[in-house]
Each structure stands twice: as C-alpha cells, then as structure tokens.
C-alpha cells in the first residue's frame with residue numbers, strides 16, 4: 001500500500017541557565033523522535049483511528065491513546081484550528097524518546113513542539129516558524145523550552161504584550177486549548193478551538209562557545225514543573241530582580257566568548273528568582289551549586305538548576321567526570337541517587353520526509 005512517511009526530531013532543552021527564569025533556553029543532545037506513516041486507502045473505506053507505539057523514556061507511563069497523549073492532542077489542536085476536524089485515517093506514529101520526564105530537561109516542551117510539527121505536516125499547512133511558536137505557546141505558556149526546542153541553540157525569548165482582545169485569546173484555559181475529546185473519534189465535535197493570536201513569541205539566538213559542554217546531573221526522581229512553579233513567590237524585591245538582570249545581561253554574551261571566562265560565568269549563573277524557593281523540593285541543590293566551583297573543579301564554568309529541576313546543569317570545558325561524581329556524593333548524603341550525561345548544544349527540530 002503506498003505510504004507517506006516522515007520523521008520529526010526534537011531536542012531536549014534546559015531552561016533558565018540560572019538567572020534567565022522563563023527567558024533563556026538551551027537545546028541539548030537528547031531527542032524525542034517521531035516516525036510517522038500515513039497509509040493510502042480507498043476514500044470509501046472506514047476511518048481507522050491513529051495508532052501510537054512508544055519506546056524509551058516514559059514508555060511505561062505515557063498514554064498511547066491519541067486523544068490523551070500530549071503530542072497528538074497538540075497536533076489535533078493545530079489541525080482543528082486549520083479547519084481539519086480529525087486525524088487522518090491510517091495514521092501510525094512510533095515515538096522513541098531519550099528525554100526523561102519531569103526532570104527539568106524540557107520533555108513536555110519537546111512533546112508540544114513535536115505535536116505542533118506533527119499537526120503542520122499532517123495538515124500540510126506550511127506554517128512559518130513564528131506561527132508554529134504561537135501554537136506551542138498556547139499550550140506551554142512560558143517560551144524558554146519551546147523556543148529552544150524549535151529553533152535550537154542558546155536562545156532568549158519574550159512574549160509580546162498583546163492588545164486586550166489578543167490577550168484574552170492567548171489566556172484561555174489549557175482545558176479549552178486541549179479539551180478532553182470524546183472517545184468516539186468519528187464524532188464531529190461542536191466547539192471550535194481558540195485560535196492563537198499571531199506573533200506571541202519573539203526570540204534571538206545568542207553565541208555559544210564550541211568548547212562548552214553541558215553535564216546533566218539527573219536525580220532519580222520526577223518533579224513536575226507545575227509543582228516547582230507553585231512554590232515561587234508572586235512578588236520580588238528590587239534587589240533580587242536587579243541581581244538577576246545584571247547576571248543575565250553578562251551571561252548571554254559570556255557563554256559565546258572564546259575562551260569562556262569561568263570567573264565571570266560562575267557568578268553570572270547565580271539566581272535569586274527561582275532556585276532559592278525550589279531548594280525544599282530538591283534536597284542537595286544548595287550544597288551542589290555552592291560547593292562545586294571553578295576553584296574546586298578546574299574546567300567548570302557555572303552550575304545551576306536545569307529548568308524547574310530536579311536536574312542540575314553544569315557547564316564546563318573539561319573535568320566533566322569529577323564534577324558529576326562529586327555531585328553524586330553530595331546528593332547521596334541526602335539519600336538521592338543520580339545519573340549523569342555529558343551533552344552537546346545542538347540545533348533545533350528537524351522534519352524529514354522519507
């Protein structure tokens with residue numbers, strides 16, 4: 001049977017990099033890869049619902065029902081916003097995922113970007129990068145992970161101030177963007193999904209020194225982003241905001257310089273907006289970030305919480321194993337076991353026809 005086949009490959013991301021809370025993201029060399037096939041079939045044949053298979057990280061917990069799975073729900077949202085009411089018949093998707101769930105490595109951002117790209121391909125919509133980002137931002141409301149996952153590299157982004165009508169459209173509850181669809185997939189659902197306003201997210205890619213690698217120190221427990229955001233205050237002192245702004249301004253250029261300056265970067269990766277509040281959820285966090293320094297560990301540039309945690313991200317040019325193994329010892333004292341990986345900064349998402 002003739003068949004259209006394509007793959008979608010989306011990288012992991014680390015958000016914040018210390019002071020850039022909800023602002024900066026870095027794409028890393030772990031991927032979520034979708035292999036999609038669409039069998040041709042006679043138009044009069046009955047609708048065959050999508051089938052999903054899954055391997056790798058999260059395989060034992062991810063829903064395989066296309067109306068419950070985050071990636072396919074996002075794809076359906078994109079399709080429905082473009083007047084395509086349901087998945088095509090005879091759709092098969094295999095997901096192979098290297099990005100651990102709920103660890104601060106952007107698994108949900110990658111799943112959302114994969115969904116947006118899947119919807120774009122299935123509907124042959126040819127959406128621009130900016131429009132793809134609009135759809136992603138209707139689901140994941142902070143731009144750091146999704147922007148870096150889509151465009152790749154070390155990226156800074158902001159959400160545009162929208163006019164009143166567009167702000168309302170962009171702030172509809174997630175339950176309306178990704179409603180729980182009825183199990184009967186043949187049904188024509190009445191409600192139209194909220195269409196994203198145009199130009200919600202804007203970004204710029206910073207330089208990145210090729211000598212810098214990222215060590216992901218990954219505790220063996222999950223922490224949902226939602227839970228790690230609940231502990232954050234709604235107001236900050238001017239002192240703490242200025243502390244972060246000063247460091248972020250320096251960091252975005254310092255990580256692109258060759259050779260990178262450890263003294264400058266170590267201080268520039270400190271944060272007072274999210275990490276201090278998250279330490280109660282991540283035993284060992286303050287000890288790891290304060291006792292592993294460029295003086296104690298030559299090659300280290302800086303160390304921070306990756307995204308909402310619990311992963312710790314160390315940026316370094318050498319001495320990777322000593323950094324990771326010493327972090328392991330500190331975590332072990334708190335009863336937490338870790339795994340670690342040396343990751344490269346990679347390009348963004350790729351869709352390839354086969």
Ligand SMILES: Nc1ncnc2c1ncn2[C@@H]1O[C@H](COP(=O)(O)OP(=O)(O)OP(=O)(O)O)[C@@H](O)[C@H]1O
Pocket residue numbers: 013015032058062069070071095097100101102103104105106107108109111145223224225226306307308309
């Ligand atoms: N490949 C995937 N397919 C379907 N759902 C996924 C996939 N990856 C992640 N998810 C969903 O996203 C949840 C994790 O999202 P969460 O935002 O809590 O953490 P994270 O994205 O890994 O971390 P962070 O946002 O801090 O980088 C998972 O529990 C799962 O429900």
Ligand SMILES: N[C@@H](CCO)C(=O)O
Pocket residue numbers: 015016021022023142144145225228229274307308
């Ligand atoms: N900026 C986000 C990243 C997690 O997705 C946070 O720290 O909550």
